[in-house]
Amino acid sequence: MDLKEIQNLIKFVANTGVAEVKLETGDVKITIRTTLEGTTETTYVQQMPAQNVLQHAAPQQIAPAAVTxxxxxxxxxxxxxxxxxxxxxxxxxxxxxxxxxxxxxxxxxxxxxxxxxxxxxxxxxxxxxxxxxxxxxxxxxxxxxxxxxxxxxxxxxxx
The missing domain is CATH 2.40.50.100 (RNA polymerase II/Efflux pump adaptor protein, barrel-sandwich hybrid domain)
Structure with missing residues (x-):
């Protein structure tokens, strides 16, 4: 899963109003949580041989103009x-x-x-x-x- 697909997923989840989405595909695990303030927190874990990489995306503020x-x-x-x-x-x-x-x-x-x-x-x-x-x-x-x-x-x- 590339960065653009993850960004599209974040935007989609933010626009739907869903509180939390978890996605697991192969060696990638993604959790997206939406807060009441309209920000999203994304955590994704990509497991590679002999190491684990944990990355946190900074909360993103979705501009109301992007939804209107x-x-x-x-x-x-x-x-x-x-x-x-x-x-x-x-x-x-x-x-x-x-x-x-x-x-x-x-x-x-x-x-x-x-x-x-x-x-x-x-x-x-x-x-x-x-x-x-x-x-x-x-x-x-x-x-x-x-x-x-x-x-x-x-x-x-x-x-």
Whole structure:
């Protein structure tokens, strides 16, 4: 696990409001604790042959501006679209499996009940179905990305 992945993990945990996350992959163990003041404390241990290395990252203050979405003039045009939001926390996938085509693309016409994506939560793959008919205008999440409850996934033009 490289430094950039660890930094992304710290930012993700800080934005979710989770109090503590522990991650163990191979020879790397990471613990991230979030305090009420919005700071995070990260401890990671990397075990190497014949030695242990213990490193502490300094608490990081996450600036509120980094979390606040920026409103652009284009965002105002999105008011005529319906936003499809995630009903659960998990990992967002646009395909049923790596060798299959994507469920929907930008410009795809969809009907009520059509599968738009799957979200994996605790090794269960949950199909997310459309509650409206229309046309996909924008996909708001990258494939294989973590998503939060009520996070916007797609913009649909109902006309």
């Amino acid at each position: 979405p920026v409103v652009t003039p284009a965002a105002e045009d999105n008011s005529k679209y319906i936003t499809v939001k995630s009903p659960i926390i998990g990992t967002f996938y646009r395909k049923p499996s790596p060798d299959k085509p994507m469920f929907v693309e930008v410009g795809s016409s969809i009907g009520k009940g059509d599968v738009l994506c799957v979200i994996e939560a605790m090794k269960l793959f949950n199909e997310i179905e459309s509650e409206v008919s229309g046309k996909i205008v924008k996909v708001l999440v990258d494939d294989s990305s973590p998503v939060e409850f009520d996070q916007p996934l797609f913009l649909v033009d109902p006309s």
